[in-house]
Amino acid sequence: MLPNSLFFLFFFLFLPLVACTSVPPPDLAPMSPDENATEFIRARCVLTRYPDLCFTSLSSYASAVRRSPVQLARLATNVTLTRLRALRAHVSALRRAGAGAAGREAAALRDCAEQLGDAADQVGRTAAELRGLEALVGMEVAWRVSNAQTWMSAALTNEDTCSDGFREMGGGGTSSIRTDVCRRVGRVIQYTSNALALVNSLVNGG
Ligand SMILES: *[C@@H]1O[C@H](CO)[C@@H](O)[C@H](O)[C@H]1NC(C)=O
Ligand SMILES: *[C@@H]1O[C@H](CO)[C@@H](O)[C@H](O)[C@H]1NC(C)=O
Numbered sequence: 001m002l003p004n005s006l007f008f009l010f011f012f013l014f015l016p017l018v019a020c021t022s023v024p025p026p027d028l029a030p031m032s033p034d035e036n037a038t039e040f041i042r043a044r045c046v047l048t049r050y051p052d053l054c055f056t057s058l059s060s061y062a063s064a065v066r067r068s069p070v071q072l073a074r075l076a077t078n079v080t081l082t083r084l085r086a087l088r089a090h091v092s093a094l095r096r097a098g099a100g101a102a103g104r105e106a107a108a109l110r111d112c113a114e115q116l117g118d119a120a121d122q123v124g125r126t127a128a129e130l131r132g133l134e135a136l137v138g139m140e141v142a143w144r145v146s147n148a149q150t151w152m153s154a155a156l157t158n159e160d161t162c163s164d165g166f167r168e169m170g171g172g173g174t175s176s177i178r179t180d181v182c183r184r185v186g187r188v189i190q191y192t193s194n195a196l197a198l199v200n201s202l203v204n205g206g
Contacts, residue, residue, distance in 0.1 A: 037062035044072055047201050048194040057191065069202055074130045076195035077152070081123045083188050084155075088116040090184065094177060104169050105177060112162040112181060119158040123192070126151040126199065133202075145203045152196040159189050 038059050045054035057079055058065070058072065065071045095109040129148035133141060163185045166178045 037065055037067050040067045041065060041072060044069065044198065044201065045194075048197040050190045050194055053190055054194045054198075068134065069198070070130060070133045073148075073195065073198040073202055074127060074133075076191075076198045077123060077127045077130060077148075080155075080188070080191045080195045081120060081127060083191050084116060084120045084123055084159075087184050087188050088113060088120055091116060091181060094181070105175060108165045108169050109177070109181070111165050112185075115158040115162045115165075116185075119155040119192075122151045122155040122158070123195075126155070126195075130199070142203060145199065148199050149196065152192065152199055156189065156192050156196060159185055159192060163189070 041059050041062055042055055045051040045058070048054045054076070058075055061075055065075055091109060091113045095106070095113055126148045129144045129151065133144055136144065163182055166182050166185075169175075169178060
């Protein structure tokens with residue numbers, strides 16, 4: 001009786017342990033294509049400056065990306081464009097509401113709305129350069145990616161200029177508008193920086 005109970009004790013206590021700790025090698029555990037695409041995005045996001053933001057903002061579209069670096073760069077560009085347009089609308093609304101009627105703040109809002117509009121235009125051009133890229137080869141790919149890098153870098157510069165405009169506004173005191181706009185622009189800069197890194201990876205062998 002005793003040996004039997006020991007056997008069952010062993011069986012029930014240790015077998016599950018063994019079963020749980022021996023993870024089958026990846027090729028024996030086929031992943032769903034979606035699951036795999038999610039891992040693909042996580043791995044690519046390591047190439048960016050804000051990998052957590054990269055992953056959380058892009059992973060829900062994993063199946064659309066189909067493990068394609070070009071589609072991922074395009075998706076990141078699309079997401080950046082959406083954020084940028086929303087931010088521009090927000091800044092324009094602040095401006096229309098007569099917020100910051102104090103001269104310098106009004107001027108900073110006006111300049112910022114314009115710079116964000118230019119940035120949105122440039123991110124849109126980036127997206128256009130990436131369209132259909134997978135069907136191309138050789139020099140044409142290099143040319144298109146180079147254009148995409150140029151547009152995306154220009155967008156980043158415009159976003160930085162907007163932030164700088166608010167930072168340099170001075171005035172000492174705490175302006176809630178300045179704080180709000182700087183925080184939101186800072187976030188969009190992170191999205192843009194990530195999208196640029198994913199575009200760069202298309203030619204840097206990333
Ligand atoms: C999953 O990823 C591996 C390694 O990246 C790849 O070789 C395999 O084809 C992928 N499988 C599916 C179902 O996507
Ligand atoms: C990006 O946006 C364009 C235009 O809305 C859309 O056609 C395309 O499918 C999107 N691509 C990705 C990868 O999100």
